[in-house]
Amino acid sequence: MPDGPLRRQGGRMKPDRKRLIAVGIFAFIGVIILVATVMLTYTALVALITGIDGLPQELTVEVVGEEDLQNAPVIHLTDRDLKQHPVLASAIREANSNPNMPKYASVPMTGVECLVLTESCGVYTKGAPYLEYDGVYYVTRVLLH
Amino acid sequence: MEEDRKPEPGNQFKTVGLILACVLAGIVAVALGLMLADALILYAYESSGGQPMLYVMERTEPGENVVVPLTERDFVDHPALDVVIRGEERNPSAWEWGSSDRRFIGGANVSYAESRALQDAYGPDRETWVYPHLEYEGAYYVVVTTWP
Numbered sequence: 001m002p003d004g005p006l007r008r009q010g011g012r013m014k015p016d017r018k019r020l021i022a023v024g025i026f027a028f029i030g031v032i033i034l035v036a037t038v039m040l041t042y043t044a045l046v047a048l049i050t051g052i053d054g055l056p057q058e059l060t061v062e063v064v065g066e067e068d069l070q071n072a073p074v075i076h077l078t079d080r081d082l083k084q085h086p087v088l089a090s091a092i093r094e095a096n097s098n099p100n101m102p103k104y105a106s107v108p109m110t111g112v113e114c115l116v117l118t119e120s121c122g123v124y125t126k127g128a129p130y131l132e133y134d135g136v137y138y139v140t141r142v143l144l145h
Numbered sequence: 146m147e148e149d150r151k152p153e154p155g156n157q158f159k160t161v162g163l164i165l166a167c168v169l170a171g172i173v174a175v176a177l178g179l180m181l182a183d184a185l186i187l188y189a190y191e192s193s194g195g196q197p198m199l200y201v202m203e204r205t206e207p208g209e210n211v212v213v214p215l216t217e218r219d220f221v222d223h224p225a226l227d228v229v230i231r232g233e234e235r236n237p238s239a240w241e242w243g244s245s246d247r248r249f250i251g252g253a254n255v256s257y258a259e260s261r262a263l264q265d266a267y268g269p270d271r272e273t274w275v276y277p278h279l280e281y282e283g284a285y286y287v288v289v290t291t292w293p
Contacts, residue, residue, distance in 0.1 A: 023163070027166075027167060027170060030170075031170050031171070031173075031174040032174075034171060034174040034175065034178065035174045035175075035177050035178040035181065036178070037178070038174070038175050038178025038179055038182065039178045039179075039181050039182040039185070040182075042178065042179055042182040042183070043182045043185060043186055046182075046186055046293070047186075049293075080234075080236055081236065084198075084200075084234070084236060084251060084252035084253070085252070086198070110291050112198075112200065112289050112290070112291050113198075113291060115243075115289070116200045116202070116249050116252065116289070118242065118243040119202060119238060119242055119243040119244065119247055119248055119249040120238035120242065120248075120249035121238070121242065122241075122242030122243060124243070125242060125243060129242070
């Protein structure tokens with residue numbers, strides 16, 4: 001006997017199996033959607049949280065002449081200082097390549113960078129010291145937006 | 146016909162099994178999603194070309210903060226920490242700038258994965274956001290990273 005009519009007559013196994021297959025497919029699609037949703041939400045949240053770093057801050061560096069120093073304290077920067085403070089290095093580099101007078105540059109920095117620059121070079125302190133690198137003197141300021 | 150419609154006892158088990166399977170699949174899906182997202186974020190950052198910085202600062206006193214003694218194991222697990230605290234990247238600044246009880250000791254470039262590992266090991270407490278103070282040879286250190 002061909003089993004087609006048998007299945008149609010028995011009628012119960014076949015729809016059950018069909019339903020099971022349909023449920024399986026839906027469950028599979030559901031799992032994929034769930035994975036994607038969790039992934040996107042988590043990624044977006046991490047991007048949002050890591051993007052929050054207090055107020056946006058900028059380090060401004062301006063080239064000054066030796067005559068402006070008077071008796072102000074000066075920190076003599078070394079290559080290692082600039083390597084350890086990439087923000088300061090890029091600000092000094094940009095200030096030196098600025099064709100305008102006075103030569104200055106502003107670069108964004110994170111809260112942690114501001115903290116360590118304050119502790120090492122006093123950039124965010126009252127009466128911040130002048131910085132000297134390669135014979136050029138700089139005055140620094142921190143801008144909060 | 147009446148007999149056909151009677152619920153079979155096996156069907157109830159089947160439904161319960163299906164629900165359990167769905168719950169299990171959901172949990173696995175959420176865990177998988179989190180793992181994939183995490184790997185994706187790290188990969189995106191690592192291939193962005195940027196590098197986070199590890200900074201170490203020294204405190205005169207630990208105060209009320211939790212003090213964690215640094216061991217050789219810490220230096221082996223985190224070579225960047227070793228290089229900054231007792232290696233060639235140790236570059237202490239004067240105590241006079243910023244907060245007078247804190248000074249900059251040094252910094253080093255680290256990978257994003259290493260930055261996260263350092264945050265997990267020496268970062269702030271997730272509830273109080275207070276940094277533990279790491280004690281090594283009588284000095285107290287605080288480890289900060291520019292990411293995450």
